[in-house]
Amino acid sequence: MHLSKMAQYCHVNRETSKYLGRVKFNMSSNYEQSVLMNEYLSPRAMAIVGASRARDKFGNLACRELKTRGFHVFPVNPHENDICRGRCYHTINELGTLIHRMLIVLPPDVTRQLVRKLDPEFVSYVWMQNGAESSEAIQVCHSKGIKTIYGQCILMHAQPVRSYHLLHRWWSKLASNEIGHATASHCKGEI
Numbered sequence: 001m002h003l004s005k006m007a008q009y010c011h012v013n014r015e016t017s018k019y020l021g022r023v024k025f026n027m028s029s030n031y032e033q034s035v036l037m038n039e040y041l042s043p044r045a046m047a048i049v050g051a052s053r054a055r056d057k058f059g060n061l062a063c064r065e066l067k068t069r070g071f072h073v074f075p076v077n078p079h080e081n082d083i084c085r086g087r088c089y090h091t092i093n094e095l096g097t098l099i100h101r102m103l104i105v106l107p108p109d110v111t112r113q114l115v116r117k118l119d120p121e122f123v124s125y126v127w128m129q130n131g132a133e134s135s136e137a138i139q140v141c142h143s144k145g146i147k148t149i150y151g152q153c154i155l156m157h158a159q160p161v162r163s164y165h166l167l168h169r170w171w172s173k174l175a176s177n178e179i180g181h182a183t184a185s186h187c188k189g190e191i
């Protein structure tokens with residue numbers, strides 16, 4: 001049976017739900033997210049909006065780690081001229097057509113404002129790092145046709161994965177398999 005037809009019979013239909021505040025929204029299936037993540041990471045180049053010079057901030061860790069893993073990163077921060085020993089762009093407009101993928105490491109309210117201004121002709125993928133996403137920001141991206149990844153840590157998926165991110169990735173896969181098995185047990189009707 002085709003997967004979408006089978007999903008009609010499933011109580012949870014193999015989607016995971018994420019709660020942000022009081023707003024509930026559905027994340028794509030693990031398979032869809034996996035495909036999007038592979039597409040996003042394949043050119044090994046991205047803008048990092050919210051990059052920081054402060055080494056204790058995730059925007060700095062992401063910049064350093066992704067560069068170490070062989071990615072070409074374009075830090076974006078209106079208050080800095082250089083981050084991670086490279087040029088820092090003050091706005092995403094300075095990037096022009098240079099990059100079509102964007103990692104956002106900003107608070108949810110700032111992410112919401114940013115995605116409203118995005119032009120899908122220049123940005124085709126957005127990865128909202130854990131803690132940067134909001135249901136509204138995700139909906140805005142979807143309405144613009146921008147492929148969106150959320151609820152995932154980029155450092156768990158950008159190869160080569162190492163250190164505690166490798167353990168976290170393994171644990172996440174284990175947990176999602178258990179959720180998948182639990183979901184399948186709630187299916188009704190003939191499959």
